[in-house]
Amino acid sequence: MKKDIFEKLSVPRAVFHLAIPTMLGMLFTVIYNLADGYFIGQTGDSLKIAAVTLSNALFFLIMALANFFGLGGASVISRLLGQKKLKQAKVVSSFCFYSAFAVSLISSVFFLFFMHEILILLGATPEVYPFAKEYYQVMSIGAFSVMLQLVMGQILRSEGAAKEAMIGMIFGTVVNIILDPIMILSLNWGCYGAAFATVIGNISSMGVYAYFFLSKKTVLTISPRYFIFSKRILKKVSEMGVPPFFNTLLFSLGTMLQIKLSADYGAIQIALVGIVNRILSVPILLMIGFTNGIQPLIGYTYSAKLLKRMSKALRFTMTIGTVFGTLCFAVLFLYAKYFIGFFILDESSISLGVEYLRILVLPFPIISFVFVFTVFFQSIGKAKPAIILSILRQGLIYIPALFILKSFFGMKGLVMAMPYADMATIIISAVLYFSIRRDLKVERLDIKIPRNLRV
Numbered sequence: 061m062k063k064d065i066f067e068k069l070s071v072p073r074a075v076f077h078l079a080i081p082t083m084l085g086m087l088f089t090v091i092y093n094l095a096d097g098y099f100i101g102q103t104g105d106s107l108k109i110a111a112v113t114l115s116n117a118l119f120f121l122i123m124a125l126a127n128f129f130g131l132g133g134a135s136v137i138s139r140l141l142g143q144k145k146l147k148q149a150k151v152v153s154s155f156c157f158y159s160a161f162a163v164s165l166i167s168s169v170f171f172l173f174f175m176h177e178i179l180i181l182l183g184a185t186p187e188v189y190p191f192a193k194e195y196y197q198v199m200s201i202g203a204f205s206v207m208l209q210l211v212m213g214q215i216l217r218s219e220g221a222a223k224e225a226m227i228g229m230i231f232g233t234v235v236n237i238i239l240d241p242i243m244i245l246s247l248n249w250g251c252y253g254a255a256f257a258t259v260i261g262n263i264s265s266m267g268v269y270a271y272f273f274l275s276k277k278t279v280l281t282i283s284p285r286y287f288i289f290s291k292r293i294l295k296k297v298s299e300m301g302v303p304p305f306f307n308t309l310l311f312s313l314g315t316m317l318q319i320k321l322s323a324d325y326g327a328i329q330i331a332l333v334g335i336v337n338r339i340l341s342v343p344i345l346l347m348i349g350f351t352n353g354i355q356p357l358i359g360y361t362y363s364a365k366l367l368k369r370m371s372k373a374l375r376f377t378m379t380i381g382t383v384f385g386t387l388c389f390a391v392l393f394l395y396a397k398y399f400i401g402f403f404i405l406d407e408s409s410i411s412l413g414v415e416y417l418r419i420l421v422l423p424f425p426i427i428s429f430v431f432v433f434t435v436f437f438q439s440i441g442k443a444k445p446a447i448i449l450s451i452l453r454q455g456l457i458y459i460p461a462l463f464i465l466k467s468f469f470g471m472k473g474l475v476m477a478m479p480y481a482d483m484a485t486i487i488i489s490a491v492l493y494f495s496i497r498r499d500l501k502v503e504r505l506d507i508k509i510p511r512n513l514r515v
Contacts, residue, residue: 071369071372078353116315153281154282154286168204208262213228216280306447340417461480
């Protein structure tokens, strides 16, 4: 465990030490996401672009399940480490890994059994359906790889091993990027190729993570010897797993709904929504990566009652997030045409894409506040405000906004819905944060495990 990072290193250095590897890992994830879109775009078939865009909603559904165990477990583990309860932290890490594996197998069966219904629900039109089915089938079978690599990475980060988590993520991404042009273009597998490359890349990440755990380079473990099914563990993991689960799930449902409503305006609009979302995924995931990187630091310092150090880490992260968000806003707003033109060549489509992109970047200078406040609530075990933010931003505000703004502004209204939801959530999250900070009490964690379990 990186104890010195949590307790002794200066706050800026500790934040960067944990957050930069997480950001870089996220960056490579974005790169492979963009690579899928780029190489599919090189086929010149807008139906295939629309199919991958539509099927990406399945990827987010799998991520939602992974975040339940990954982020929920990481919150519990980092607080246990802060209270020096190493044996209990090992048990929780093993519980999260094997529980995620079991849920991934059940999910694969469910996704395949209801494939037709889910694809129709996602908004697959008759011309897009055959291509979407190709991507969907492979991703459903490979759901275990997506879930387990995400959970393993979160477990590593929870003990401060951000560099090791980054290495695994980057390795899998590089494998994916190498396979994309081979499978999509050279072998002419199209959407099948994009999905196979993604699954193989995730399995490669799992291999790297398994090496770190099995070589005992970590204090946590995925050994079945430490697996205990306990209602107490499930309850604690669930308390902090539900907010990121709902956040990702509602994001997926919101994306599905946006795509379905966009289908009323033609396949090219679905493709444009996918392109703009892929571009925005770069700065958004970088900001999320930076804020998620401090999760173990916040959880550890909170449980260890180092509250001044915790507050300094939060303020520093907010400052960096504001500066980065403002720079991203300026670059994307001024050079929107070049970013859209990278994915599509038609001039009229580029003009529409530029308009959509400029609308969506409006909240960027302060959007990181939402991510920082959410990570804060998750890290200290405050489930209610974390759930409130998750449901509000992606559900109770965003989904109604899609319908209301569409009725007034058509396709442009579907694009305007997210900035509207972001701004409203920023205000609410700030109110929740300051109300909780006034009376912050440290909760002692206690997870019962067998006495004969040896560390």
